[in-house]
Amino acid sequence: MAKIRHDDRGSLLAPLKALGFFTRAPVTETLAPRPASLNYRGFHVNDWSQCIGCGTCQRICDNAAITMVTIPSLPQDPARGIRNQRPAIDYGRCCWCGLCVDICPSGSIALTREYIHICRESELDSYFVLPDPNGIHGQPFPAGWAKSEVSELIDPARQPMKELPAPTRIQGFDEIVQGYEPQQAIDEAARCVQCGLCHEACPTHMHAPEYIRAIWRGDAEEAVRQIYRTNPFAHVCGRVCTHRCEQACSIGNRGEPLAIRWLKRHAMDSVPDERVRELVTQDSVAAPSGRRVAIVGSGPAGLTAAFDLARHGHAVTVYEALARPGGMPRYGIPAYRLPDDRLDADIAVIEAQGVEIRCNTPIGAELTMETLRQQYDAVVLAIGLQLGRSTRIPGSGHRDVHTAVELLRRIREGEALAPPKRVVIIGGGNVAMDIARSLARLQMRRHGAIDITVCALEDFDHFPADPTELKEAREEGVRVLASRGPKEIVIDADGGLGGLKTLGVTSVFDEQGRFAPRYNHEDEQLHEAAWVVEAIGQISDISILGDSLSERLEWDRGRLRVDENGRTAEPWLWSAGDMVRGPDVVHAVADGHRVAASIHQALQQHTEAGS
């Protein structure tokens, strides 16, 4: 192409040429839109039934063109990761880059091929719209830019976790999960869109987006700081948490949710224990308050309360009946899921705040609740559910019928438990899986073979144990029978245990969905075994309260009644954890915080009142 010189002024006749245009007929472009390309980035549409209100579109928008608007009539369910908010677009700001579409975790938002919107002066605000599935202002639009494989910004696949294979793990109690490599953790953290749904779903509202971000930046110490803002059972929850956060994770809508629990574990394992202690203790500066608090039970609820109260400057003593602190994470959860030294590390941080733990000191008979009441300004009861329920079917009183929690405790205490060659377990929950898999390891060690049968009332469609537990138990050689109800324990003529008789279960729930198994009485089976283990549930041993205190307290269908802060009807007594709420570590932690805050407030009020 010929170059035009910058100082070229054109022909002298140019003005005359221009005049010639006046004689031509005008050309008029109609306003009717031309069809846009199939990938055109026009106005937004949003499928409200798919949208979860996570606000990721808002966060990615560089022009701040998106505002999340609360719609009260929509469902709001933090546990399932659903917010009643929907994005509204300010078309005065939108540049139609389409990033909101590319990042949308639920895939609800898309662009259309419509790009014309006309309004009068008075309707200028019609450029701020809340798109729904139809388009804007109720006008249906043809589909344009949408999610595609090439534009997708969400990585749906989790980083795989290294685990011991079944033949290795059945040889002992070594931890199964091996943890992430540093690069894997960064890659996994990079999948996070920082929507914060996990924070809302977590019972103790952990700052997961913040610690995931820190991991992504490679700053494990910052991650530890963020974890400790709400959870002193950091190693424990990094391993055995029920990870409700992952159920709410927005990435889970179309892919695998982030492995938030494993990321927490990675952060905790990346920082040496002494350094974690330092980091956590650094900002604990409260002066001694002169107030004393007793806590009964050193499980997650009791120790979380102790942690908070000690950091507020109160002198805290924890009374624990057993030889070591930690509660069910120490004496219930098997070591292959939670090694002792990780629990020890968490407890060492708690003790470093000045908490005194007195083990082998059961409250009840010698040292009574009344004594604690007299000696302390406040008392927390956090004794969990230590007693296993029995089916009480005929024969269940036999010496070789055990409860799961009793056996798990004995294993964790290091007793050389010698299970027989054949064991039957009653129950289909996670505790049943824990005892089945623990006894399988002991059988392997002792007999070189595994013969464990789990009999559950439920069918596999309603199985109470987690699918992973079920899968791993089977991989380890545990036989799991669904729809079998216990009928009686068979006792031999010589008084030995012969096995368990069960009946087939024909249905588990009644018409109203209540748990009401029905049997086929013709379908009877005998499962031969020398031990039967009952794993059907646990209860609290409240006999430690004594008659007088039990009478003074209020009860709610068998459970101790507490207010929303965990305070009982006795002003000096609070209660937390499994015995009042449950059902897992993270709820116990949340509960521990709640009662600590309430006690701290009450003690401050006392101090201000001059008592």
Added chain:
Amino acid sequence: MSEHPEGHGPAYEHLRARKSLAEILQSAAEFERKAHQFYTGLIPRVRKNLRYLVEELAAEEKTHYELFQRLAEDPEARQQIQERIAVPREDHRFSDYIQLPDLGDNPDDQAILQYALGREDAAMKQYRELAQNAPPGPIRQLFEYLANEETAHKLELEKRYYELVYGGSRMVPRV
């Protein structure tokens, strides 16, 4: 269940000797009143945390007692009874596998429910047998009705027993 207080003992004989609908209903009401009395007497013997359970059982027996009493006094009773037995209740027989506990001092929730189940089971079986042995007609229908009522009551208690005793295993999810 043979050691049960309402087994095939005097109560059974007593009922068998009744000849009119009103008489039978009066006797049945009387048994329910005794059961109500029994649970009321048990209330102070259990720990405060379990009193709700015994109180509920007492209240249920009272409702039953009042129902039978009302029917005994109501000339329209036959019609009502016929309507209620038109839908026979199926017995799940779960209670056969529950032992009757000794309700010593301070029984726990499970023992209380086991005991209650035992009572309902015995009553149900007793009415069923009386119905089978009675000649066809209004008396048989009445016994069928009573057996039906006791079965319904027992089924409800079985559900509560399951929720209480086995419910725990369903409570420790790991997601």
